[in-house]
Amino acid sequence: MVRLLMHAKATYFDTRVGRIAVHDTLVDRPPLLMLHGLGSDGLVFQRQFASPLADHFRLIAFDLPGHGQSDDCEDVDQAYTLPALAELTAAVLEASGIKRVAVFGWSIGGHIAIELxxxxxxxxxxxxxxxxxxxxxxxxxxxxxxxxxxxxxxxxKAVYTSKDAERFARLCFKDGATPDDVAAVLRADGAMRTRVNRSLMRGEGANQKTVVQTSPIPLAVVNGSDEPVVRLRYLAGLQYRNLWEGMCHILPDAGHAPFRNRPYAFNTLLHRFAAEVAIHERATPPVELHRRA
Structure with a gap:
């Protein structure tokens, strides 16, 4: 049985790295794309698709290659690097008829968004x-x-035991990890974890620190107070060119996935951010931005 996101239709696009599953509410509203992390899939955003966000935005999430209902890819260098995943994201947006979009990226999805x-x-x-x-x-x-x-x-780690999957789900979702979360972790292609982490650590693609320091694109940084992966002090110490509201937002009693641990508080921030950039889009014609090498 195929599980679906509330308000969304599941569609599939054939890409150069295989079939990609896309969850899309397909409404005529400002688009908001959500990119999931390793060992998850688009269904992780159920609490966003089922919220009032769906009344104001066209919500889109797709399963990264090697995750969820999307295909695994045998050529890991062609599919499982940050540059490849950013290009895939651009291709999915183009196939969906979207020219400009607000993006929320969680964990590796956040790194893909920065690469974009x-x-x-x-x-x-x-x-x-x-x-x-x-x-x-x-x-x-x-x-x-x-x-x-x-x-x-x-x-x-390339190969998971059931206990590994449970530990990884707890790392991501704290005590809110569900059997579906563990199943998603076990389904994920281990080659994806290995290759994309190597891509990030080697610095393949953009220097992400430089990107946030120089890009004029509005950037919101929202994390849980109990974030177990990222050093919050490091984030607070970066010099951002266009940091939304001039601060890194911290949600109390939330961990690596604040959109799951504190969905109401998170959705309020995401709604405010997406609405502000949508209003700015309407008020100010987008300037021509040149791609960075």
Whole structure:
């Protein structure tokens, strides 16, 4: 049985990396794309699709390759790197008839969104990230942005046991992890975890720290107070060019997935951000933005 997001229709696009499952409310409203993290799928955003956000925006989420209902990819270098995932995202938006969009990216989805800021700024009206540290290149930069503990090693482990999947789900969702979350982790292609983490740590694609320091695209940074993956002090210390409301937002009693742990508070912030960038889009014609190398 195929599970569906509330208000959304499931469609499938054939891409150069395989079939991609897209969940789309298909309404004539400002588009808002949500990008999930490793070991999850578009269904993780059920509490956003089932909220009043669906009354004001066209909500879209797709299953990354190797996740959910999307295909696994044998050529990992063609599908499972940050540049490849950013290009895939742009292709999904184009196939969906969307020219400009606000994006919320969670965890690796946040890193994909930052890569999009570099590669396709003309497609973005604004970006919100959670559980993602915009780091520079190299292992020292990664140590500055990410916390170090044993469960973090699961993010790049190729083969999971059932206990591994349960631990990873708890890392992501705290005590709110469900059997469906564990099943999604077990379904995910382990080659994706290994390759995309290598892509991030090697600095393939854009220097993400430089992107947030120089991009004019509005960027919102929202995290839980109990974030177990990203160093919140690192995020607060970065120099952003266009940080929304001039601050990194922290939701109390939330962890790596604040949109799940504190959905009402998170959805309120996401609604305000997406509405503001949509109003700005209507009031000010978008300027021509040049892609960064």
């Amino acid at each position: 800021m570099s590669r396709h700024p003309e497609m973005l009206s604004g970006v919100m990230i959670s559980g993602a540290a915009p780091i520079g290149r190299g292992p020292v930069a990664a140590l500055k942005g990410f916390q170090a503990h044993w469960d973090m090693l699961l993010a790049s």
